[in-house]
Every structure is written in C-alpha cells, then in structure tokens.
Amino acid sequence: MIRANSSLSASNRESHPSRNLLIRFILGGTTLIVSISAYFSYQAARNMMLKDLRHSAFLEVQRGGAEIEEWLHVRQVEVQTLANTSTVRSLNWSVAEPYLKAEVKRIHEFFFFQIATPDGSYSNTKVGRANKNIRDRDYFQKAIAGKSNISDPFISRSTGISLIAISTPIWSNSAISSSPIGTFHGNVKVDHIADVVNSLYYGANSYAFALNSQGQAIVHPNSALMSTVEKPAPSLLKIGDRNLNAIAQQMVNKQQGIELMEIDGTKKYVAYLPLQAANWSVALVIPRENIESRLQFLDLIALIVGGLTVTMITVLWQVQAFEQAELKKSKAAADTANHAKSEFLANMSHELRTPLNGILGCAQILLRSPALPNQEQYHVNIIEQCGSHLLTLINDILDLSKIEAKKLELHPVDVHFPSFLQGIVEICQIRAKQKGILFVYKPAINLPTGVHVDVKRLRQVLLNLLGNAIKFTDEGQVTFNIEVIDQPSSDRQKHRLRCTVEDTGIGITPAELSKIFLPFEQVGDKKRQAEGTGLGLAITRQLVQMMGSDIHVESQIGQGSSFWFELEISEATDWVQSAMSTTGYAYGSSEKQIIGFEGNSYTILMIDDRWENRTVITNLLQPLGFNVVEASNGKEGLEIAIALKPDLIITDLLMPEMDGFELIEHLRHTPEIKDVLIIVSSASVFEADKHRSLQAGGNAFLTKPIHVDELLHQLQQYLNLVWIYKQSQPDGEKAKEAIANSQSAQLTPPSPQVLQELVTLASKGNFNAILKWADQLEETDITFAPFASEIKQLARQFDEDLILNFLTQYAIEPA
Numbered sequence: 001m002i003r004a005n006s007s008l009s010a011s012n013r014e015s016h017p018s019r020n021l022l023i024r025f026i027l028g029g030t031t032l033i034v035s036i037s038a039y040f041s042y043q044a045a046r047n048m049m050l051k052d053l054r055h056s057a058f059l060e061v062q063r064g065g066a067e068i069e070e071w072l073h074v075r076q077v078e079v080q081t082l083a084n085t086s087t088v089r090s091l092n093w094s095v096a097e098p099y100l101k102a103e104v105k106r107i108h109e110f111f112f113f114q115i116a117t118p119d120g121s122y123s124n125t126k127v128g129r130a131n132k133n134i135r136d137r138d139y140f141q142k143a144i145a146g147k148s149n150i151s152d153p154f155i156s157r158s159t160g161i162s163l164i165a166i167s168t169p170i171w172s173n174s175a176i177s178s179s180p181i182g183t184f185h186g187n188v189k190v191d192h193i194a195d196v197v198n199s200l201y202y203g204a205n206s207y208a209f210a211l212n213s214q215g216q217a218i219v220h221p222n223s224a225l226m227s228t229v230e231k232p233a234p235s236l237l238k239i240g241d242r243n244l245n246a247i248a249q250q251m252v253n254k255q256q257g258i259e260l261m262e263i264d265g266t267k268k269y270v271a272y273l274p275l276q277a278a279n280w281s282v283a284l285v286i287p288r289e290n291i292e293s294r295l296q297f298l299d300l301i302a303l304i305v306g307g308l309t310v311t312m313i314t315v316l317w318q319v320q321a322f323e324q325a326e327l328k329k330s331k332a333a334a335d336t337a338n339h340a341k342s343e344f345l346a347n348m349s350h351e352l353r354t355p356l357n358g359i360l361g362c363a364q365i366l367l368r369s370p371a372l373p374n375q376e377q378y379h380v381n382i383i384e385q386c387g388s389h390l391l392t393l394i395n396d397i398l399d400l401s402k403i404e405a406k407k408l409e410l411h412p413v414d415v416h417f418p419s420f421l422q423g424i425v426e427i428c429q430i431r432a433k434q435k436g437i438l439f440v441y442k443p444a445i446n447l448p449t450g451v452h453v454d455v456k457r458l459r460q461v462l463l464n465l466l467g468n469a470i471k472f473t474d475e476g477q478v479t480f481n482i483e484v485i486d487q488p489s490s491d492r493q494k495h496r497l498r499c500t501v502e503d504t505g506i507g508i509t510p511a512e513l514s515k516i517f518l519p520f521e522q523v524g525d526k527k528r529q530a531e532g533t534g535l536g537l538a539i540t541r542q543l544v545q546m547m548g549s550d551i552h553v554e555s556q557i558g559q560g561s562s563f564w565f566e567l568e569i570s571e572a573t574d575w576v577q578s579a580m581s582t583t584g585y586a587y588g589s590s591e592k593q594i595i596g597f598e599g600n601s602y603t604i605l606m607i608d609d610r611w612e613n614r615t616v617i618t619n620l621l622q623p624l625g626f627n628v629v630e631a632s633n634g635k636e637g638l639e640i641a642i643a644l645k646p647d648l649i650i651t652d653l654l655m656p657e658m659d660g661f662e663l664i665e666h667l668r669h670t671p672e673i674k675d676v677l678i679i680v681s682s683a684s685v686f687e688a689d690k691h692r693s694l695q696a697g698g699n700a701f702l703t704k705p706i707h708v709d710e711l712l713h714q715l716q717q718y719l720n721l722v723w724i725y726k727q728s729q730p731d732g733e734k735a736k737e738a739i740a741n742s743q744s745a746q747l748t749p750p751s752p753q754v755l756q757e758l759v760t761l762a763s764k765g766n767f768n769a770i771l772k773w774a775d776q777l778e779e780t781d782i783t784f785a786p787f788a789s790e791i792k793q794l795a796r797q798f799d800e801d802l803i804l805n806f807l808t809q810y811a812i813e814p815a
Helices: 002-083 093-107 138-144 191-199 242-252 288-367 374-398 400-405 417-435 455-471 536-546 575-583 611-624 634-644 660-668 687-696 708-719 731-744 752-764 767-780 782-795 800-808
Strands: 112-116 121-124 128-133 162-170 182-189 207-211 217-219 257-263 266-274 281-287 413-416 438-443 450-453 477-486 494-503 552-556 560-571 594-597 603-607 627-631 648-651 677-682 700-703 723-725
Touching: 002 093, 002 162, 002 182, 002 191, 002 257, 002 266, 002 281, 002 288, 093 112, 093 128, 121 182, 138 162, 138 182, 182 191, 191 207, 191 217, 207 242, 242 257, 242 266, 242 281, 266 288, 281 288, 288 374, 288 611, 374 417, 413 417, 417 438, 417 455, 417 477, 455 477, 455 494, 455 536, 455 560, 594 611, 603 611, 603 634, 611 627, 611 708, 627 634, 634 648, 634 660, 648 660, 648 708, 660 677, 660 687, 677 687, 677 708, 687 700, 700 708, 752 767, 752 800, 767 782, 782 800
Parallel strands: 438 477, 603 627, 603 648, 648 677, 677 700
Antiparallel strands: 112 121, 112 182, 121 128, 162 182, 207 217, 207 281, 257 266, 266 281, 413 450, 450 560, 477 494, 494 560, 552 560, 594 723
C-alpha cells in the first residue's frame, strides 16, 4: 500500500510540470486576448470621443465666423445701396455730405462714408475734402476696376485710426459708360470684429485671433502682434515660432481644420476657419486639457489594460523560462552535432584539396613551359579551367554553414565578357563531345566587352544549367544563347542580358517542374539521379535571385527543356586594368612571364606530407632560380631547418609525427632560426585555422590549391624580390610578322565595306563580333578561308592593335 502511494505521488510529481505549463498557457492566452480586445476597444472609443470633442471646439470657431460673415454682409449691402443713390452718383460732395452724415448717424455701424474720384482724390464725412490720395490703396483699385470688396484693416490717412474699408464702384446712369465714375467706401472700425473674436471661448486659458490675407493679426490678445500708427503688425508667416508659421500658412491658404501642436511652450489645439466675405481667417487656441479632460475615464481603462498586459507578460515569461531550459538542452545536442560536422568538413577539405592542388599546380607548371605545343597548351588550359571549377564546387559544398545561414555574398569584379563566356563554352563542348551530342553557342553580336559581375557565381550558375542540359540529353543538341535585351541609355545605366539554355533531352513532367528547385530533389530516371546531389538547381536559383532575377523553365516530355534568366549587368570600361591588378603577373602570357629575380639565390624549405604538393612548389620555383629543399613531415622539416637555416619555409598544417602548428612553435623557440619567414599553406576552409596559424607565428597564409600569382606575390613581399621578365616582342615586329604571314599565304581580303566593319569592331575591342564575321566569310566563299583563319587567330589573342596592324595593309584606316 505504501509502495502504491509512493508510485502515485511520483506519478503526480511527473505530471505536475506539464499541468502547470498548460494552465500558464491558458491563463496567458486568455489574458492576452482580453487585454488586446480591451486596448483596441479603448482606442476606438477614445478616438470617437476625441473626434466629437474636436468637432465641438471647431463649431465654436464656426459660430464666430458666421457672426462676422453676417455682419460684414449687411454692411456691404448698405454700402452698395448708398452707392446706387442719385446723391452719391452726382459725385457732388456739397450735395452728398449732409446726406451721408445723416446716414452715419442713422446706421451707427460706420465710422464714416467716403466718395473717391477715378484719380484717387476723395472726400469723407470726417474731414470733408482731403488733400491726400488713395489711388495706391488696394480696396480703391478693386472698386475702380468694378469689383466690390472688403479690405484688410489699415491705418486711415485722414484719421490715423485702424479701419476696414467696404468698397464698391459708383456707376453712371448712362448706359454708354462701361467704367465706374468713382468709388464709394463705407469705413468701419475693427471693434465689432474684435468683440466677436474675443467672445470665442472654450474653457480656461483659451483665446481667439484673426489674421488678414498677409498673415498679420487683425485681432490678437498679444498687443505686440497688432498694428500701430508707428509700426505695422508683423506677419505670423515670418516670426520665429515654427508652429505658428505653419498655422498662419494654412489660414492664409484659406484652409480649415483643428490641429494639436505646441504653442507658447505647451500642447494646444488650434481650430481655424477662413471667411468667405473677406480674405481673413479666424482661429481659436484651446489648451489640450480643456478637450481631453473628458477622456479620463477611458484613460483609466487604459491603465487597467496595461496592468493586465504586465500580468500577461509575467505569465509568458515564466513559460518562456521553462522553454529556455529545454532549448539549452537541445542546443547542447545541436552543438555536439555541429562539432562533428565541422570535423568532417575539415577532413574532407584536406582530402579533396590535396589531390586538386597537384592537378592545378601541374597544370600551371605546364602552361609556363615554352616547349609545350599550342594544341597541348590549349588542352592543359582546359584542364586548369576544369580544375578551378571543381575547386569552386568543393568550396561551395564545404561551406554548408554559409548556405544554410544564407550568408553568401556577391563579389563583382571587372572581366572581359566574351573570353569569360568562351571559357565556359569550351568546358561544355568537351562534355557534349564525350556524349556524342552537338553543343551550339549563340552569342549576341552586341555583347558588352567588359562587365562588372561576380565571375565565380555567374560561372557556377551557367555551368550548372549547361551541365544539367548535357546530362539529360542523349541525342540532338544543347544550345546556349545569350542576347542583349536592353543597352545602357540616359535612364538605364546597365545592360540587360538574357541567358537561355535549351536542350533536346528527355524533358520534365509538370509534376516534377514544381520540385526541381527544392534542395535534394532529383528528377528523371534513377541512373541520372545518381550523378548528382540534388543541390545544384537549388543553389543556382538562390544565386540568380541574389543577382536580382529568377530562373524560368519550360519543358515537354520527350522534346526537351528550356531554362532562362535575365540579368542587369554594369559595363566595365577598365576591365584590362582590373584584370592586371587581379592576376598580378600574367604568368600564362609571353608578354610578362617571370623567368627569374635579381640578386643571389634564396633557399626555400618545403614541408608537406604529400609528394604532389612538394612537387608543385619545387617545379614552380626551381626554374626561377630558387634552391628548394623538401621535407615530408614536421619533425624532418625541423631538423633540416636547424641544419640548413633556410631563407623561407612553406609548411602544411596537417602532417604525421609533427603537425604544422607544433612545427611553427618549435621554430619560433629555436634561437638560431626563430626569425625565419614562414608561409603556412593549407587546404583548410576554416578561418579559425588561418588565424591560429598566424597567431602561432606564421607570417602569411596560402590557401590550397596554390595559385602561382599569390605564391610569387608573397615571395616578392617577404624576400624583397625584383623580378626579371621575359622580353616581349615589339608591336612593330608583331605587325611585320603578321603582314609577312598574310602575304606568304596569299590571303584574299573581302570587300572594303567588310574590312571597314572589322576595323570598327577591332577599335571597340569587340572580338566576339570579329569571330562571327570570320565564320560568315568562310561560309560565303572558300577563297576567304585563309583570311578568315588569320583574323580569328588574332582575335583569340584579344589584342586589337595586332588586328588593326594586320588590316592596314589593305589600305583600311581605323574609323
């Protein structure tokens, strides 16, 4: 019985955390829903109430505006009525004066009446005939032009009092006259308008003001903003208060509304409204609390919502704390798995890069050999390109962490576009020839010569699409078409290119089309699926999307497929200088091939457990005059270094008996060789290994497979070398040799029009278009074949001077 109770208690203890988690989840969810609902209800109710309160405040401004409008309208009708009397039309002031004085006493609202003649002279009931002139007054100019109007307040020239003139034209009884014979003015004080404006009220500390058409105050509680005889009122459009400037601008523009802004140092509502009878506006300034004090009840609800939200957050925090504890356990397991993956990648990196280092190194050695025939050099060059592409694929596969984290970045450089494409085409032609199918390359004749693009990523995309097309095509052909859709213009700074890969292969079913871009998805028969990993198209599409485009596909079973994408690529005008700065030494070129260095010989110790790697370094450096000594492991290398005291050591990291890190430590702690220069060469893809080797005492890091450019650059930097280059053949001798060859072959040139076109293309450096013209000449007439063959050979050297010198013998000058 006790054991049974104990078992029951243990069971209760085990189920208790799960039950608490469920309760917390229900409580948190309920609180969250209630809090969100209450908050949005509060916001909706508050906005509705605030809208009503703002409208109520705006109605107070409308009341004052309507009262002023009505008063001005009555005064304007009275002025127009008097102007139509025969007494005023007579323009005889001696007759009109007693009549108008009587009207001033009767109506009471007017300060005086005034008659003005077209020349601007006037008489009024206050001063009689005046010796002043009002021709420059705006209200007079409008009235004499035939328009009734109400002026802005002004200081009277006859009385010195601030008045408003209500003006109207005086018309003759005669139908012949089409212009007013004079103007009639009823001048009123601003007192009544001031009384109406000052009566506007919306709680304590509220006040109203009115502005004229220039933004000057007609009525304002601040006397400094009002006009006096000595100084006109300042315009609110020009004072330092930015918020008052904004409101004044709205009022002068005849707009209306109510806005919350900071005035006089506190937040206030400003309701403003334009008048229709006159070009004025009225505004009411209301302290914020006068309107929003009625929202206190709703604000109390908001506090309750806030309290519920805090409670909810506390509950969810407890739930989160529980989940974090579980996540830590999961993270520890994931870290263990990641560590195992990192070790696997490090081992695979070394095992794959080591043989590839031998392949690429030997290819570079052969390319530098002057005894290698052109045909063999061509094939070795393809080996080097294929090896480089294989290295690119290895880097992508080994860098899984970047792919998974989506941290791949584009690194565009300037490149000669036709030769870049030609390199891809040659690789694919070999693959197609091995399968016994045709590979067709159709470049546009107007392709840009130099472009700014990520060469590595674009090559990866094209080779992947072309490789898939070749793999799934057993008969027929694969066509690579690249065309220019749009060229740079005033509103477009880039070339827009379309790359299309078409094949006559097995095709893809509609069901498979939706899955081909998914990772690890492979379509087609099982035999072809075994040839890949299923990552190719997924990575390719991701790269194209990073370039700002997407891959499109159409396919029919048994007829083939078509993949295409469009890219916007910037043109590069200085691609030659960029290429020189990238490659540095032009090792494959006879123009600047390094054949040695000035001064005495240097001894270099090469330590690597793989003979392929040691052979590459030895065969690269010994022909240049270096004394290269080899060691197969770190222990042997340390003994040779102590005995020989080399000028520089190149060492691998992963070696038997003593690895590179331990070797560097021993070298730096051996007094007689502690300052020796050390270049660490490794196939590791991890930045940690590079930093660790440099921190241990290495001077530089050289990634495998070794690139000749980088190796010689580091030797030059650390040994202070001055290279000796193979002397290049002068341009004049090249031209003479080309002319002699052309004459000995008895070349038949094409028409002058074709020659001129070739000169124009050579001047622009468009070698791809020149090759197309040469093909067309061969197809047109067999007699042009020697000429076409010569021009193609020159074009493949990408040297426009050679082509131009060759064409000058036919009396064709560059355009």
